[in-house]
Amino acid sequence: MFQIDKQSRVPIYEQLVESIERNILCGLMIGEDKILSVRELSGVLSINPNTIQKAYTSLETRGITYSVSGVGRFVSNNAVDILKSETYEQELLFKNTVSSLKLMGVTKDKLEKIISEIYKGEN
Amino acid sequence: MFQIDKQSRVPIYEQLVESIERNILCGLMIGEDKILSVRELSGVLSINPNTIQKAYTSLETRGITYSVSGVGRFVSNNAVDILKSETYEQELLFKNTVSSLKLMGVTKDKLEKIISEIYKGEN
DNA sequence: CTAGTGTACTACACAACACAGTACACTATA
DNA sequence: TATAGTGTACTGTGTTGTGTAGTACACTAG
Numbered sequence: 001m002f003q004i005d006k007q008s009r010v011p012i013y014e015q016l017v018e019s020i021e022r023n024i025l026c027g028l029m030i031g032e033d034k035i036l037s038v039r040e041l042s043g044v045l046s047i048n049p050n051t052i053q054k055a056y057t058s059l060e061t062r063g064i065t066y067s068v069s070g071v072g073r074f075v076s077n078n079a080v081d082i083l084k085s086e087t088y089e090q091e092l093l094f095k096n097t098v099s100s101l102k103l104m105g106v107t108k109d110k111l112e113k114i115i116s117e118i119y120k121g122e123n
Numbered sequence: 124m125f126q127i128d129k130q131s132r133v134p135i136y137e138q139l140v141e142s143i144e145r146n147i148l149c150g151l152m153i154g155e156d157k158i159l160s161v162r163e164l165s166g167v168l169s170i171n172p173n174t175i176q177k178a179y180t181s182l183e184t185r186g187i188t189y190s191v192s193g194v195g196r197f198v199s200n201n202a203v204d205i206l207k208s209e210t211y212e213q214e215l216l217f218k219n220t221v222s223s224l225k226l227m228g229v230t231k232d233k234l235e236k237i238i239s240e241i242y243k244g245e246n
Numbered sequence: 247c248t249a250g251t252g253t254a255c256t257a258c259a260c261a262a263c264a265c266a267g268t269a270c271a272c273t274a275t276a
Numbered sequence: 277t278a279t280a281g282t283g284t285a286c287t288g289t290g291t292t293g294t295g296t297a298g299t300a301c302a303c304t305a306g
Contacts, residue, residue, distance in 0.1 A: 009262095011293080011295085012295075013294085013295090022223075022226065025227060037250075037251060037252085038253090040250095047296095048295060048296045048297075049296095050297085051294085051295060051296080053254095054295095056252090057253095067251090067253090068252085068303090068304085069251070069252055069253080069302075069303045069304075070302075070303035070305075071250095071251060071252085071303085071305075072251060073251090087224065087227045087228075091224065091237070094217075094221070094224060094234070095237060095241065097213060098217070098238055098241050099241055100145075101213050101217060102242060103148040103149055104148060104206065104210045104213065105207045106213075106214070108242040112235060114214070114217065115231060115234055116231070118222055119225060132293095134263060135263080135264075136263085160281075160283080161282085161283070161284090163281095170264085171265045173264075173265070173266085174263085174264060174265080177263095177264095179283090180284095190282090190283060190284090191272095191273085191282085191283085192272045192273075192282075192284080193271075193274075193283070194272085194273060194281095194282060194283085195281090195282060195283080
């Protein structure tokens with residue numbers, strides 16, 4: 001459900017955010033779904049509640065989730081739309097990676113084969 | 124010559140390493156070229172000599188450069204070959220990025236267009 | 247009333263990073 | 277030989293980001 005690598009250089013709270021985003025994008029979590037509470041998830045992942053809280057705050061600020069005091073936290077109905085509108089950074093990373101690979105001598109064909117493999121059965 | 128962003132989350136020494144690698148890969152620096160000394164580059168970039176040293180050590184450990192005590196530091200003749208053999212990590216990053224973009228609803232066509240733009244005139 | 251929510255706050259510890267300063271061995275050159 | 281410029285190796289110090297620990301309070305459902 002949540003892939004967290006405590007040894008990674010990217011902070012735990014950021015990994016958690018990305019993990020939840022992925023779950024929403026591939027339909028594992030949909031609108032109005034209740035999210036594990038700060039204390040629950042803290043117990044499941046053996047991570048400090050403050051760290052979970054930090055991740056949740058990031059999602060909330062962007063409108064991906066909303067919270068009801070005393071009740072819990074839920075996935076917004078338009079969460080998927082919001083996430084899809086945030087593609088800019090990923091596209092930039094894609095361009096930079098392609099440029100590096102080109103410099104390293106990787107052929108255009110090879111990159112296109114990798115893409116086809118990932119998109120196989122679609123498009 | 125060297126693109127360093129002191130505000131970035133990626134460490135300065137790592138940015139420096141990548142910058143030099145790029146210069147070597149695109150032929151700006153070739154075998155037996157003398158590299159700016161620790162103190163020189165420190166002055167040019169306004170970065171602590173220790174930080175430069177740390178970057179240089181990384182290049183040296185991988186055989187991309189070599190140093191002659193009391194003389195200076197030079198690009199290895201097989202630097203390009205070494206760098207090209209280190210594509211694995213970049214390819215992994217490429218795959219992850221493509222997967223994310225796919226989840227975000229970016230089409231295969233769009234990615235291929237970006238690639239063609241970067242590779243235009245070649246392959 | 248109680249248990250479980252979200253939220254906010256202070257305090258502390260740790261690691262990575264960068265900087266400051268010093269020191270020493272080496273080499274080329276005047 | 278003397279000097280300046282190399283690489284290299286230390287020991288500190290300070291800052292920042294991250295994560296943890298603990299506490300507290302308002303809210304809501306049962």
